Amino acid sequence: METNHQHITSSLSFLQSCINSRLADYFKQEHATAFSYPEWQPDGNDSAFSDFLSLYQPNNEERIILMLALMPHVQPNFLDAIIQQYLPDGGDFQEIGGVKGTNHRGTLPTGETALFVLAGNDISKRLQATSYFSGEHFFAKNHILSLEQVKEGEPRMSGRILLEPEYIDLFTTGTVSPPAFSPDFPARPVTTAMEWSDLVINTKTANQINDIKVWLLHNGTFMRDWQMDKRIKPGFRTLFYGPSGTGKTLTATLLGKEFKKSVYRIDLSQIVSKYIGETEKNLEKVFNKAENKDWILFFDEADALFGKRSNVQSAHDKYANQEVSYLLQRVEDFPGLIILASNYKSNIDQAFVRRFNSIIHFPMPNAEERYALWQTALPVKAPLEPGADLQNIALRYDLSGAAITNVIQYASLQTIYRNSPTISVNDILEGIRREYEKEERVFVK
Known part of the structure; x- marks a missing residue:
């Protein structure tokens, strides 16, 4: 693919024209016309950015928000340079929003910036424009961009427009770097140089693994073309159980290798916390990052997270059971392949067992x-x-x-x-x- 720069340059020109039109209308400059969206002519170049636009088909307003989010990463003084033309002597321009970063010296666009460019002072249009930052919009559903959380009591739209790191990579370099292991993403990629011929397992286990391959191959047809997405929950959940060293991890990595999917092993030491609510928060970070990424999530020694619920005898038991209930719901909602691995099937809570698409035993080899x-x-x-x-x-x-x-x-x-x-x-x-x-x-x- 060619680089993204030509397509991004034309989109930034489109954004600049939109902002200039809005500012000229706001300051009632001589010869200024009523605000209108300039004509945007897409480049014919093949790039990751153009592929994104072709996939989502954003309208003018969505394109403006997307470019506002990307703009600080490619042209740091973009917004300040435009505003300076209308306020040559300086001064605070609150209507356009924006905040200063810790290290970044330019103005970082906020939700207020987007509302001003899209709607000016038209209250009705401003209220309509907030829908682009709702959880139902494709920006949120596909984890493309979001508004920064603000302190309690401050307007929600004063939060910065945050473009997800993988889309910053995609739009600026054409490729997406794998997420680095960190407290915000406590998972590591697992790969193997081995092939299926190196995995020695019994026939029954091999046949059950083949069922997962069939799902990976044909689930799209089943859900979309056969219109079963209204009746069947998304994703595939499977339990691998058996003694250590019998091929559970290797199988997970080979599935990823064959179907060209990244496999991430969740580091449970970074997930499980003794503090109430922290385990759920840590796991939510993983699921949020993995949503719509077509990854395989592998929970090794899953007993630590998905173990049996206990009888409620204390407040700790109550919260522990709530934690399992949360996990149950989150695992059910994940649209991809989740593999849990445990030495013993009996260690896993029955609520999870009932919801597995398959349970595969990896016995000791004969x-x-x-x-x-x-x-x-x-x-x-x-x-x-x-x-x-x-x-x-x-x-x-x-x-x-x-x-x-x-x-x-x-x-x-x-x-x-x-x-x-x-x-x-x-x-x-x-x-x-x-x-x-x-x-x-x-x-x-």
């Missing part, structure tokens, strides 16, 4: 599956020493896929350390012993 895992995990550069019976090792030692990978890593590093051409069975067995020791299991050589 001997045949362990043998396949051993074969898959072995490095290409160093084979096993002659006479090694890998099938017997797989039969004797009950290990998860992650544990087998750990064993291979240990044995391979020992092989490199000794400068040996082959991996010894003794190193394999020592690695297994260490894995058994981690789990406080008895190892028999």
